[in-house]
Amino acid sequence: MLITGKEILDIAQKNKFAIPAFNAGSGQLFTAVMETAEEMKAPFMMAIHPDELSFLKDSFIGQVLYECNHTKIPVCLHLDHGANIKQVMHAIKLGFTSVMIDASHKPFEENIRITKEIVNIAHLAGVSVEAELGTIGDTGNTVEGGVTEIIYTDPLKAQEFIAETGIDSLAIAIGTAHGIYPKNFVPKLRLDILKETTKLVDIPLVLHGGSSNSDTEIASAVELGIAKINISSDIKICFAQKLRELLNSGNSEIREPNVLFPACMLETKKVAKQKIELFKTNDKAGLYYL
Numbered sequence: 001m002l003i004t005g006k007e008i009l010d011i012a013q014k015n016k017f018a019i020p021a022f023n024a025g026s027g028q029l030f031t032a033v034m035e036t037a038e039e040m041k042a043p044f045m046m047a048i049h050p051d052e053l054s055f056l057k058d059s060f061i062g063q064v065l066y067e068c069n070h071t072k073i074p075v076c077l078h079l080d081h082g083a084n085i086k087q088v089m090h091a092i093k094l095g096f097t098s099v100m101i102d103a104s105h106k107p108f109e110e111n112i113r114i115t116k117e118i119v120n121i122a123h124l125a126g127v128s129v130e131a132e133l134g135t136i137g138d139t140g141n142t143v144e145g146g147v148t149e150i151i152y153t154d155p156l157k158a159q160e161f162i163a164e165t166g167i168d169s170l171a172i173a174i175g176t177a178h179g180i181y182p183k184n185f186v187p188k189l190r191l192d193i194l195k196e197t198t199k200l201v202d203i204p205l206v207l208h209g210g211s212s213n214s215d216t217e218i219a220s221a222v223e224l225g226i227a228k229i230n231i232s233s234d235i236k237i238c239f240a241q242k243l244r245e246l247l248n249s250g251n252s253e254i255r256e257p258n259v260l261f262p263a264c265m266l267e268t269k270k271v272a273k274q275k276i277e278l279f280k281t282n283d284k285a286g287l288y289y290l
C-alpha cells in the first residue's frame with residue numbers, strides 16, 4: 001500500500017524504529033528491496049534521486065506505483081534531494097507521496113523561504129516534505145553528492161526552521177557523509193546534537209549518509225529517535241561486487257539478465273535485511289493497519 005512520508009514516519013517515530021529509505025536506482029535493486037521488505041513485513045521508502053530518475057525514465061515510476069499498490073507492505077515513494085521547485089513538481093505529478101527539498105547549502109533565511117514555498121505546494125497535493133538543515137558530508141563517487149566540510153545542525157535553529165516552514169520531517173547533520181568513508185577514517189556521530197534536537201522538536205528526524213557508520217552508532221541513533229535512515233551505497237556495492245565476480249568468472253557466455261542478475265540481487269537482499277533488523281523495522285507493517 002502506498003502511503004505518504006508523514007504517515008510512514010509518524011508511526012516509526014512513535015514506536016522507536018527507523019524506516020529504511022533505499023535508493024534503489026534500478027529495477028533489479030527495487031525488486032530486491034521490495035521482496036526483502038515483504039519477507040520481513042517491514043515498511044520502507046523507495047527513494048529516487050533526480051539523477052536516478054533521469055536514468056530510469058519517468059515510466060519506471062509506473063512500475064514502482066504498480067508494485068506499491070499491489071503489496072500489503074506500507075511503502076512511500078520519495079524524491080531524494082530535490083534541488084528546485086521544477087524537480088519537486090515533476091515528482092508530485094508522477095505520483096511521489098513524499099519529496100525532499102534540499103536547500104541546505106543556502107543561507108538559513110533562504111533555506112526557509114525555498115522550503116516554505118515547497119511545503120505550500122506539496123501539502124496542497126497531499127504530499128509530505130522533508131528538508132535539510134546543516135550539511136551532509138560527501139566522500140565522492142555518489143549520486144547524492146554533499147560537501148567536503150560538514151556543518152552540524154544547530155538544535156535551536158532546527159526548532160525555528162520547523163516552526164517557520166511547516167515541514168513533515170527534517171534531515172539533520174550530525175556527522176554522516178554520503179558514500180563510503182576512505183580507509184582509516186572512522187566517522188563519529190555527534191549523538192549529543194541528536195539528543196538535544198529531539199528535546200526541542202517533535203517531527204521525525206532523518207539521517208542521510210548512514211552507509212558506513214558503525215552499527216552500534218546507528219542503533220543508538222534509532223534509539224534516540226531517528227525515524228528514517230537513507231541507504232544508497234550499501235545496497236549498490238554488494239550488487240556491483242557480485243556482478244564483477246560473475247563477469248570475471250571466466251564464463252564469457254554469460255549474458256542473459258535473468259541469469260546474471262539474480263545472484264547480485266540476492267546480495268542486495270542480504271544487506272537490506274541486515275539494515276531492516278538494525279533499524280528495528282521488521283514485523284512493523286501491522287502497526288499501519290490499525
Ligand SMILES: [Zn+2]
Nearest residue numbers: 144208209230
Ligand atoms: Zn542524502
